[in-house]
Amino acid sequence: xxxxxxxxxxxxxxxxxxxxxxxxxxxxxxxxxxxxxxxxxxxxxxxxxxxxxxxxxxxxxxxxxxxxxxxxxxxxxxxxxxxxxxxxxxxxxxxxxxxxxxxxxxxxxxxxxxxxxxxxxxxxxxxxxxxxxxxxxxxxxxxxxxxxxxxxxxxxxxxxxxxxxxxxxxxxxxxxxxxxxxxxxxxxxxxxxxxxxxxxxxxxxxxxxxxxxxxxxxxxxxxxxxxxxxxxxxxxxxxxxxxxxxxxxxxxxxxxxxxxxxxxxxxxxxxxxxxxxxxxxxxxxxxxxxxxxxxxxxxxxxxxxxxxxxxxxxxxxxxxxxxxxxxxxxxxxxxxxxxxxxxxxxxxxxxxxxxxxxxxxxxxxxxxxxxxxxxxxxxxxxxxxxxxxxxxxxxxxxxxxxxxxxxxxxxxxxxxxxxxxxxxxxxxxxxxxxxxxxxxxxxxxxxxxxx
RNA sequence: GGCCCUAUCGUCUAACGGCUAGGACAUCGCCUUUUCAAGGCGGUAAUCGGGGUUCGAUUCCCCGUAGGGUCACCA
Numbered sequence: 390x391x392x393x394x395x396x397x398x399x400x401x402x403x404x405x406x407x408x409x410x411x412x413x414x415x416x417x418x419x420x421x422x423x424x425x426x427x428x429x430x431x432x433x434x435x436x437x438x439x440x441x442x443x444x445x446x447x448x449x450x451x452x453x454x455x456x457x458x459x460x461x462x463x464x465x466x467x468x469x470x471x472x473x474x475x476x477x478x479x480x481x482x483x484x485x486x487x488x489x490x491x492x493x494x495x496x497x498x499x500x501x502x503x504x505x506x507x508x509x510x511x512x513x514x515x516x517x518x519x520x521x522x523x524x525x526x527x528x529x530x531x532x533x534x535x536x537x538x539x540x541x542x543x544x545x546x547x548x549x550x551x552x553x554x555x556x557x558x559x560x561x562x563x564x565x566x567x568x569x570x571x572x573x574x575x576x577x578x579x580x581x582x583x584x585x586x587x588x589x590x591x592x593x594x595x596x597x598x599x600x601x602x603x604x605x606x607x608x609x610x611x612x613x614x615x616x617x618x619x620x621x622x623x624x625x626x627x628x629x630x631x632x633x634x635x636x637x638x639x640x641x642x643x644x645x646x647x648x649x650x651x652x653x654x655x656x657x658x659x660x661x662x663x664x665x666x667x668x669x670x671x672x673x674x675x676x677x678x679x680x681x682x683x684x685x686x687x688x689x690x691x692x693x694x695x696x697x698x699x700x701x702x703x704x705x706x707x708x709x710x711x712x713x714x715x716x717x718x719x720x721x722x723x724x725x726x727x728x729x730x731x732x733x734x735x736x737x738x739x740x741x742x743x744x745x746x747x748x749x750x751x752x753x754x755x756x757x758x759x760x761x762x763x764x765x766x767x768x769x770x771x772x773x774x775x776x777x778x779x780x781x782x783x784x785x786x787x788x789x790x791x792x793x794x795x796x797x798x799x800x801x802x803x804x805x806x807x808x809x810x811x812x813x814x815x816x817x818x819x820x821x822x823x824x825x826x827x828x829x830x831x832x833x834x835x836x837x838x839x840x
Numbered sequence: 841g842g843c844c845c846u847a848u849c850g851u852c853u854a855a856c857g858g859c860u861a862g863g864a865c866a867u868c869g870c871c872u873u874u875u876c877a878a879g880g881c882g883g884u885a886a887u888c889g890g891g892g893u894u895c896g897a898u899u900c901c902c903c904g905u906a907g908g909g910u911c912a913c914c915a
Contacts (some may be wrong), residue, residue, distance in 0.1 A: 793874040805876035
């Protein structure tokens with residue numbers, strides 16, 4: 390059997406993480422069976438659809454690497470639905486119903502499905518057998534008019550016409566399935582295999598929604614924050630599925646190979662940003678230096694983009710300090726940990742003192758000694774190993790903390806920063822000396838008698 | 841409320857009916873260290889409750905409880 394799956398979003402909003410996972414699982418299942426992955430835009434609700442959403446949806450999916458093999462849009466297929474509506478009316482499965490509109494925009498005449506009031510048994514691949522008595526569904530509406538089909542009708546017709554073999558969708562559709570099966574039977578269409586995925590939940594355990602949880606549930610949010618698509622794919626795959634081994638990191642190809650629809654969890658999974666962050670850090674770590682550099686360019690400030698030398702030296706440091714590329718702006722800002730590479734912010738002279746030996750005089754003596762050692766270094770020697778070896782003996786002799794702490798604070802104006810050798814290297818000889826002078830100056834203004 | 845689904849550490853989850861209930865994230869501690877991170881090593885932490893079935897239940901059944909989904913001329 391040639392497997393055909395579909396992802397069928399409606400363009401009424403952004404793609405959220407739950408949708409990403411639904412798309413992923415449908416994609417994986419199709420691909421691992423050498424099948425077809427169809428993207429179908431379900432835009433039968435004219436009032437809510439927007440083409441911007443459709444464009445964004447397609448863009449998001451391609452960014453994730455979930456390429457669809459076929460594409461369709463329900464609004465392009467109105468005539469087809471119309472044909473089926475007529476067929477249903479002719480064979481007695483549906484009828485035109487006179488109505489009293491309850492809301493604005495409602496019709497005086499709609500097309501209702503004649504409910505046979507039977508028990509439908511669904512054999513869900515994930516949930517097993519689910520039995521539903523469709524009697525309480527009543528004669529539900531399948532179209533507002535011959536040219537305006539409603540969701541259920543359009544879905545059934547499309548799945549039939551497109552030869553969808555596996556309907557993989559979120560659990561919220563489980564309650565819709567019985568009525569879709571009723572329509573399908575009235576059409577004499579074969580029944581696809583159903584697999585209803587557990588929901589992706591917000592921390593409050595409710596279904597992800599923009600109204601309730603804001604934009605933090607949208608894929609766009611994470612794209613803009615600078616998460617890698619492979620991280621998102623990996624993370625989302627692990628919500629509701631696992632390989633049965635201890636492996637946590639998977640490429641898309643590995644997922645295609647190892648994914649098992651039957652192993653998908655039944656219960657909903659809460660979206661856990663910590664795990665996403667960890668996965669993304671792992672992927673960032675795997676990036677080549679060159680690739681990392683390319684990725685971060687859109688996220689770094691102008692002044693760094695135009696300073697190639699500094700940019701290159703900063704690369705390994707930046708890589709270790711972020712969850713996502715979007716964190717870079719804060720780290721490189723005036724208040725950030727690496728902001729000192731651009732400007733030395735003002736700081737209290739107090740923090741120049743090493744806590745275990747808080748003596749200004751000694752602090753200053755060490756700074757001056759270090760300055761002298763550094764001044765002897767040529768610009769060609771201004772590399773981290775060379776800087777280290779030139780200061781190390783002195784630091785060992787007088788106490789590493791006593792020497793290195795004041796130097797580091799002098800260079801950065803901060804209590805927390807990379808090591809002083811790295812800092813000196815980043816700043817260059819001239820600026821390093823200048824900042825040591827500034828530190829000494831600060832101490833002088835507090836203890837003028839020292840000299 | 842009716843119908844449907846679900847239930848293992850805080851979170852994601854593993855465990856042919858037979859284990860000291862395993863892993864990952866988070867958290868905590870230790871090591872390393874001039875600081876912060878990173879890194880290394882360890883620790884704390886779970887089978888919703890009650891009945892069955894069984895020599896034996898996380899696992900199977902029933903009843904509760906809790907959570908969720910769905911009840912549109914939205915998808």
